[in-house]
Amino acid sequence: MSVFSAVRHDKNFKAFYERLKDNGKHTTSAQIAVMRKIILTAHSLYKNNKRYDENFNSLFLFLF
Numbered sequence: 001m002s003v004f005s006a007v008r009h010d011k012n013f014k015a016f017y018e019r020l021k022d023n024g025k026h027t028t029s030a031q032i033a034v035m036r037k038i039i040l041t042a043h044s045l046y047k048n049n050k051r052y053d054e055n056f057n058s059l060f061l062f063l064f
Contacts, residue, residue, distance in 0.1 A: 002035070002038060003034050003035050004029045004064050005036070006034060006038055007031075007034060010054060011054065012054060013034055013037065013038070016033070016034060016037060017030050017031070017033075020033055020034075
């Protein structure tokens with residue numbers, strides 16, 4: 001359920017999801033990719049004791 005919320009309200013995850021869909025990924029595959037990205041982001045934030053900043057990697061996401 002967090003995938004739906006992230007894709008709807010977070011511009012970075014929404015852009016990532018839309019890019020995957022535009023490249024021909026099935027909806028379920030794109031949602032699983034977003035889920036994995038959320039988990040990796042949460043783990044990195046926890047490990048480095050940081051807070052999530054929506055604007056931190058916005059340029060980086062569009063480069064790759």
